[in-house]
Amino acid sequence: MATVHGWSGKILWVDLTEKKISKVPTSDFEPEKFIGGVGLNTKIFWELGSPEVDAFHPDNPLLISIGPLTGAAGPFNRAEVGGIAPQSYPEELFNYSGFGGKFPSELKYAGYDAIVVLGKSEKPVYLSVYDDDVAIEDASHLWGLDTFETQQVLREDHPQTSVLTMGPAGENLSRIAIILNESASAAGQGGYGAVMGSKKLKAIVLKGTGSLKMADPGAFMALMGERKARGELEISGLQRWGRYLQARREVAHGMASNHLKKFSGCHGCTFQCNGFYGIPGIGKGGQMCVEAWYAQFSGTSAEGVWEGNILSQKLGINNYDLMGLVNFAVGGIYRQVFTEKDLNLPPIPAVHTGWKGNCGGKEKHHQFLSALMGGIVDGSNPFHQGAARAADKLGPKAKEVYDALYPAHGMRTHWIVGISPALHWATDTRDPFNSAHDHTMCFGHDTRVAKHFGLTGGYMRWGRQKNLYRNAEKETWWVQSHQSLKNSLTVCEYGSIPSLFFNPPKMDIRIFESKALAAVTGLNLSPDMLWEAGERIWTLRRAVMVKREDRSRAGDTLNQVWFERRADGGQELPEPIDREKWESLKTRYYHLLGWNPANGRPTRARLTRLGMKDVADGLEQVGRLG
Amino acid sequence: MAKKRSDNGLNRRQFITGAGSAFVTGAVAAFATLNPSYHEAGAAQALKPSSLPVSGLIVHNPKVCAGCGVCNMMCSLQHYGESGLSLSNAELVRDPFNAEFAFHVCQQCKSPECYFACPNMDAALCIDRETGVTYVNQEECVGCGECVKACPFEPKRIKLHPKTELSMVCDLCRNRKEGPICVEYCPMKALTYVPAGKRSG
Numbered sequence: 001m002a003t004v005h006g007w008s009g010k011i012l013w014v015d016l017t018e019k020k021i022s023k024v025p026t027s028d029f030e031p032e033k034f035i036g037g038v039g040l041n042t043k044i045f046w047e048l049g050s051p052e053v054d055a056f057h058p059d060n061p062l063l064i065s066i067g068p069l070t071g072a073a074g075p076f077n078r079a080e081v082g083g084i085a086p087q088s089y090p091e092e093l094f095n096y097s098g099f100g101g102k103f104p105s106e107l108k109y110a111g112y113d114a115i116v117v118l119g120k121s122e123k124p125v126y127l128s129v130y131d132d133d134v135a136i137e138d139a140s141h142l143w144g145l146d147t148f149e150t151q152q153v154l155r156e157d158h159p160q161t162s163v164l165t166m167g168p169a170g171e172n173l174s175r176i177a178i179i180l181n182e183s184a185s186a187a188g189q190g191g192y193g194a195v196m197g198s199k200k201l202k203a204i205v206l207k208g209t210g211s212l213k214m215a216d217p218g219a220f221m222a223l224m225g226e227r228k229a230r231g232e233l234e235i236s237g238l239q240r241w242g243r244y245l246q247a248r249r250e251v252a253h254g255m256a257s258n259h260l261k262k263f264s265g266c267h268g269c270t271f272q273c274n275g276f277y278g279i280p281g282i283g284k285g286g287q288m289c290v291e292a293w294y295a296q297f298s299g300t301s302a303e304g305v306w307e308g309n310i311l312s313q314k315l316g317i318n319n320y321d322l323m324g325l326v327n328f329a330v331g332g333i334y335r336q337v338f339t340e341k342d343l344n345l346p347p348i349p350a351v352h353t354g355w356k357g358n359c360g361g362k363e364k365h366h367q368f369l370s371a372l373m374g375g376i377v378d379g380s381n382p383f384h385q386g387a388a389r390a391a392d393k394l395g396p397k398a399k400e401v402y403d404a405l406y407p408a409h410g411m412r413t414h415w416i417v418g419i420s421p422a423l424h425w426a427t428d429t430r431d432p433f434n435s436a437h438d439h440t441m442c443f444g445h446d447t448r449v450a451k452h453f454g455l456t457g458g459y460m461r462w463g464r465q466k467n468l469y470r471n472a473e474k475e476t477w478w479v480q481s482h483q484s485l486k487n488s489l490t491v492c493e494y495g496s497i498p499s500l501f502f503n504p505p506k507m508d509i510r511i512f513e514s515k516a517l518a519a520v521t522g523l524n525l526s527p528d529m530l531w532e533a534g535e536r537i538w539t540l541r542r543a544v545m546v547k548r549e550d551r552s553r554a555g556d557t558l559n560q561v562w563f564e565r566r567a568d569g570g571q572e573l574p575e576p577i578d579r580e581k582w583e584s585l586k587t588r589y590y591h592l593l594g595w596n597p598a599n600g601r602p603t604r605a606r607l608t609r610l611g612m613k614d615v616a617d618g619l620e621q622v623g624r625l626g
Numbered sequence: 627m628a629k630k631r632s633d634n635g636l637n638r639r640q641f642i643t644g645a646g647s648a649f650v651t652g653a654v655a656a657f658a659t660l661n662p663s664y665h666e667a668g669a670a671q672a673l674k675p676s677s678l679p680v681s682g683l684i685v686h687n688p689k690v691c692a693g694c695g696v697c698n699m700m701c702s703l704q705h706y707g708e709s710g711l712s713l714s715n716a717e718l719v720r721d722p723f724n725a726e727f728a729f730h731v732c733q734q735c736k737s738p739e740c741y742f743a744c745p746n747m748d749a750a751l752c753i754d755r756e757t758g759v760t761y762v763n764q765e766e767c768v769g770c771g772e773c774v775k776a777c778p779f780e781p782k783r784i785k786l787h788p789k790t791e792l793s794m795v796c797d798l799c800r801n802r803k804e805g806p807i808c809v810e811y812c813p814m815k816a817l818t819y820v821p822a823g824k825r826s827g
Contacts, residue, residue, distance in 0.1 A: 071710070073703070102720070211713050217708070221700075221703060224700075228810075262691075263692055264693060267695050268696055270813040
């Protein structure tokens, strides 16, 4: 067989306790079956025995994987972080969070498919990687610095390198701490910044002088050329998310006309969707989608919006969580469940000005933001532990407010807009939607594309939808397989929406991904075979959940309030979920995926069909085979 | 693979580096006109600066450049069949915290010092007689580095491959009928190809 390209062939394996650096062949983890990214992370975690330790235990691996397509021009330059996540609720779960920026492609050029960090250093350290030359260096001079300062200091010592780092929130083990590369490229979900913090690993500095060898460069260029000819490499559409799409008009206009420097984005990507802004006295950085949330409570003040974004990035706090937290805080205060005092916060400007005007001015904003984020960093604010644990602390009534905002499993970024997305979340380990926009940006409203893939779709056009539950399991299965696949290849979320590259029957997203993989690696997997890899990865994730966390049918659920009334928020479900229909939907879903409907565990038959006999054996050993 | 050793223990690069400068100076002075039968004659021939054809060049607009590096990736793919930054004939220097990016590419000098410095000129470092494009013939290049030393720009616009140590320079994708691939694929339209007739300097 011809040489397989795409993968670098080795994994950088670092033990911080023993100060030991080694290189492990990627082939130990069957990359042709588990691809890379989330798939590779999950496979490594499974092979490590899915350790039943807590997130801050030295045996919790910090996994950073890229995929075979990483390093090629296009929306392929992403990495996935994995490991036991401190943010997960009600217990710490094995989880995932992706990021872009420059680091992922640099990792490929340095010659690695993944970095695995185990153990715990006594003193702050950073990892320096120049191709094969890897060292653990002292980072005591960096401890306490924010994410921007850390990167700048390290880039002075290591010019033109790419730095992955965490901020003071990670150092202080906040459960909502991020890992950041450059600005606005963060592994936000899961609190992995705190996993780095617990290992005393301040940063990873990376420089790669190698390259991604391709099996068929001509075919890859032809694929790019075809997309270009059809106008699919044009950048316009996605940049609206970098233009404060969700903010008030005054803010969006103010930011775009006064403070927008240019557009930027992840390395090698043709979309460049981040708005790069700068306001003197506050700072410069990127913005894409979620960072606009500060506009929800800052009224017309562009400065307030921008200060929030810069401060959270520097301190290393997840913007998604801040969005949920402030909504939670405001909800609780309106319902008189608690006051700002209980949260150790000054008055929330928007609440006391009725969400109008400049919401109390720059000074009040500054006070509020500093108190909120300062408290999250030093632990004086219960939000240090994330919203779920803060709600637990604040009592049962606060928990009700929380439940209406956070549908399931701890992390909130999006609202649930249909039954199929609801089932997706119920069976995942976190809010899956920021890597499953297939629901909201495609099938929810685009029935044409849905039909092409044998799905129903259209549930975001309320009134037209007669039976919300019919075939919902198929879309959940489709999106979960695609999500697992693209997070493993690794293809960017926005660069892989099924309505893109849609020119059936010649080209669709499945054909595109299979052709790109063939051109880069030389592996000729048909779209169906590649799809099976997606399903395999999703099923392996399930096996980890079942083995480590005893995930069961009962655990695949949403918070009670979603079955009782229309929950709070913007684009929520049109009606409460019907418990009976929901349970029969789940049964259909388990059948479709080859899991035992009685307990939600994968069966030996399906695991064997997906080429994971060893996983079936592993589950049988602990008595949890479906 | 570049380090071919000669008999006295010096590798080819060290050997030619030592001999190169004197040789080149002589060559430029000695040959005033182009001798198209150079390869057959086996002697170095050079063009007079004034008689060199002028090529077009690639111009970068830092105001809109996003620093994405699609240019580098496509360049390396086009020329070497691999995707990587160090394999790109152009270099992108990034300051992501100010979103400022510099693109260092060969300026296609009207009097290319690199060309005159090449001890094996017209075999290793060549000028396309029709278009005036400077290009490297890697089969003949030994990686002596004289061209890099001679480049008047800082940072240098001609560089040595990090592994093979052979010379690399932008050749405006002379063998690609659609023109420079970086210009075509730049998503921000930050790169422009300026044809010979429209060059300002």
